Amino acid sequence: MTETTTDRRADGRALKHVQVREYVRDLVAGAAPGAAAPSERELVAMFGVARMTVRQALDTLVTEGVLERIPGRGTFVARPQRNRGRISGFTEDLRRRGVLAESQTLLARREQAGPGVARALSLTEGDAVIHWRRLRRGDGTVVCVEDAYLTEILLPGFLQQGMPTSLYADLEARGLRPTWAEDSITADVAGPEEAALLEIEPGSVVLRHSRRAVSGEKVVEVSRSVYRADRFTLWLQICG
Amino acid sequence: MTETTTDRRADGRALKHVQVREYVRDLVAGAAPGAAAPSERELVAMFGVARMTVRQALDTLVTEGVLERIPGRGTFVARPQRNRGRISGFTEDLRRRGVLAESQTLLARREQAGPGVARALSLTEGDAVIHWRRLRRGDGTVVCVEDAYLTEILLPGFLQQGMPTSLYADLEARGLRPTWAEDSITADVAGPEEAALLEIEPGSVVLRHSRRAVSGEKVVEVSRSVYRADRFTLWLQICG
DNA sequence: TAGTGGTCTAGACCACTAT
DNA sequence: TAGTGGTCTAGACCACTAG
Structure with a gap:
């Protein structure tokens, strides 16, 4: 070949x-x-x-x-490929399980990148980023709070267009569908603010999931999600 | 080619x-x-x-x-590949972070597959599987208990050879390096037995990680791991 | 036995790069 | 101009599968 x-x-x-x-x-x-x-x-x-x-x-x-x-x-x-799976976000992930995903935008605004977000997005501190915070539900019940940071320069008009239902579907329409991602996952307990949003007691068990998603050479999304441990199992396909 | x-x-x-x-x-x-x-x-x-x-x-x-x-x-x-990441196991994962991984075999024997393991390994109930339970340490401290199930027929002489340090390195030597995997991850609290092994109090927060690893067409490994949440962050590369 | 893919030969001309 | 990889030819023998 x-x-x-x-x-x-x-x-x-x-x-x-x-x-x-x-x-x-x-x-x-x-x-x-x-x-x-x-x-x-x-x-x-x-x-x-x-x-x-x-x-x-x-x-x-x-x-x-x-x-x-x-x-x-x-x-x-050849037999159908087992593994032409795409990286999916919350919406697509839940749809695959037959669960209706809904999101409530808590915050969506332009910010200047702090040191951590800048490094993760491969930007310089102070560059413009979009900060999007959502409360996410599956079949009507609260499951997750997600903070996503996006490079504004890659997404012209993103904040003006009205927030999309699925971030990944929107990125795909822009030719920026993530091709791979680095995820880190921990188990932890909820802080007071998170607990209030997730409708659980502070100190309840949660699953924390951070993602750095890359499309081609560009980091398109950096996010931190907190899931109620009693209502969510993270499901990932890993490839070599 | x-x-x-x-x-x-x-x-x-x-x-x-x-x-x-x-x-x-x-x-x-x-x-x-x-x-x-x-x-x-x-x-x-x-x-x-x-x-x-x-x-x-x-x-x-x-x-x-x-x-x-x-x-x-x-x-x-070739230049370092952007994404030739291989699926790694505990040993390789920790080595990449500069942590020495050690394992203590708690159990390694031939068993008959129960319904769950048989389905996960794409076998028939009662087929021979290898059950390998390990207590895993990073830089000397207890991190994880893992139960791995392997299809015996794919691994002739596995139990007789002396257990390998790294399962994935052994699979690679047999041409059975996993090419992709399905992982599911949850946050939970430790049961009494797990807690004793992990040297934590029952009810402490743990990270549960299940994997079904496939090499080509064959399911080579099914495993369930329980990690101490205070000592471990799971790190995964996801590809589309 | 006929057909298949797997391996291998000993050449050839081309476009491209570097000197 | 010399060297490189890219393409292509017209054969060959092998091990394997199937009828």
Whole structure:
């Protein structure tokens, strides 16, 4: 398998292995997992190319998880990928469990980044950030208080547009869907303010979840959430 | 790039592209990012193989993120990957923080899978599993009790070999390094047995962490860990 | 036995980079 | 201009699977 940057020669002609690759990709799109793809020698005959060229095309599709090779048997449409999961936020996370997520904005304003937030967002202290505090409910009951900090310069008009239901859906619409994140999670007890918001006694057990979410090279979100331990289990998919 | 299952022919001779690949991997291990790797034609001359064979070897290392090709310039040791984070276990996790992880095996035996463990490991109830319970310390202080369940049939000789220091390092040596995992995390209070092991009062705050780790298609590990909340923060990298 | 993917050869021309 | 990786050819033999 070889990374192809352009897919085309300088003169505009499509590369042969790309032609074969895209032909097979189209052919196989929507086919049932386990369905047979054309054999390598069939493709050699169809396209009039060398077998190594066909193999280069198929190698890419195998690496992408589209095809699967079985020696002595053939090439087949791969089983559905187990792990094309996306990073999700509270709203999407709860929806996946069949729970309706609601949010009440407690605070949404422009602030100057303090030292901690600036470092986490890879900004300079004093840069403009959006601070968004929400009380979050699942099926109507209070579950979580979340403080999110966003880099204002990446999100023009964010505060003016009316706050979105799902932060991640909004980021996705801006092409800033997080591609990976660093999370840290601790168990703790609630302080008095948190307790009041979460409708629990101070000192009750809570789950603290901090996230630093990155889209490409840019840190798009830094957040701290406090969950009622009696009402929430954090569920994460980890990839290698 | 081609997946190689065996790395060896039936007669035991190493495949040529594997020889080249491992030679380059060793050569480059510990080299500074950006350092030049041997050129393809150099390797052709060194090993007396065809260039396609060398390319197959290097393709694998490029896909793995070890090397980087720059057309017209050469092949180089890849820059540190933004996101080649591997799923880590307790040992590796603590090592990354500069903390020495130690484990004391409380129990390591063959059992028949109960309904929960069987479902989590994608086995049938009654199938043989390895149950491994460890008390885990960081820099000498008690941090965690972990119960891990492993599919015995995937790990021949595991119990006989002497328990490894790091489960994940052992799995990696067997080609079963987890590629992704589903984790669920809650905050809770310690029960009496846990409290005794963790050297805390019953009712103290703990962090519970369950993991279902998958390597390729196989579920290789299911575990439940209980951490002292006052001594441990869980740190996870999430990918989309 | 026929077909499949896995490995491998010994060349070739191209576009690109560095000197 | 010399060297690099990118693409491509036209074969070959192997181990394995299936009918």
